[in-house]
Amino acid sequence: MTQGHEYFQSCLMPLPDKDLEGPSRLPGWTGRHLLSHLGHNARALARLAHWAATDEPTPMYPSTSARAEEIEAGAAWPVPRLRDFVVEEQNRLTHELDRIADDRWDAPVVTAQGRTVPAATIPWLRGREVWIHACDLPSGGDFRDFPDSFTDALIEDALDRRRGVQAVNIDVRATDRKTHGDDDIVTCVEGPAADLARWLTRGEESPRLRTGTGAPLPQLPPWL
Known part of the structure; x- marks a missing residue:
């Protein structure tokens, strides 16, 4: 997960802000949509980490429409704010994961798709997002x-x-x-x-x- 975040940042940093105003490699999404998604995804997964650490149910999203609404709202932010947002929420997720005691990594949490998984799956879910979405940046990363x-x-x-x-x-x-x-x-x-x-x-x-x-x-x- 951490290595994937660093890879994403290495692909993001050289991109001028104006390139992120335009389309990403994902149909219908600009670079700003992509950054909004990455930041809000980290925030949502931090809720699952909090759930695992405290046994207090905190779903990834409060409703079925919340994910899309968050992405659209964030896509209106300035690019510099979105760059910071991705880093801040990644750091928050890491902090929440660090709070999970050893005996709580098997605690069940529920993903946005409704799957019940152990808390130990959370870093994989985030790692998957940052590695793959690095390749969705304009002039971004490569699966190789x-x-x-x-x-x-x-x-x-x-x-x-x-x-x-x-x-x-x-x-x-x-x-x-x-x-x-x-x-x-x-x-x-x-x-x-x-x-x-x-x-x-x-x-x-x-x-x-x-x-x-x-x-x-x-x-x-x-x-x-």
Whole structure:
């Protein structure tokens, strides 16, 4: 999580404020929307950390519409304020995580998607956000910069959701990793791990990806 935040900042800092006024790599979002989301996401996850530390139920958002409303409100702020906001809320999240006692890391909390997970999942949820969204900045990061261990975990996380919640019958084989895969899965996509992670989470195809049969890659619904 901390390394991902530092990577996000390394991609953000060189960008002029005017570039963040324009579109990000996420359809319909400016750079300001992206920064607003990252700051408010840290704030929301800090609520879960508080829940775990105190056993006081504090959901990520007070309503189903609150997430989108927070992002839109923050997107109207000046870019310098948004830059500071991301750092301040990351620091707040780290502080709240530090308050969780050893025997509370298994405490159940509920995500914005309604999943009940142990508090130990919170750093993963935040790490996922900062690493991936670094690649959504204008002229931002690259999945190939991610640590191998994080990329591999991200692939497994995305596959679990797509197979479980979305019932998408796919498997992958990373050609730059030890070969793995399930021959009983209908569609297997092969290619470099970074390209697989980008495709599974962003739906972005790469000429380095291919199916074992030569068929086109399946069209994936939004990941989250």
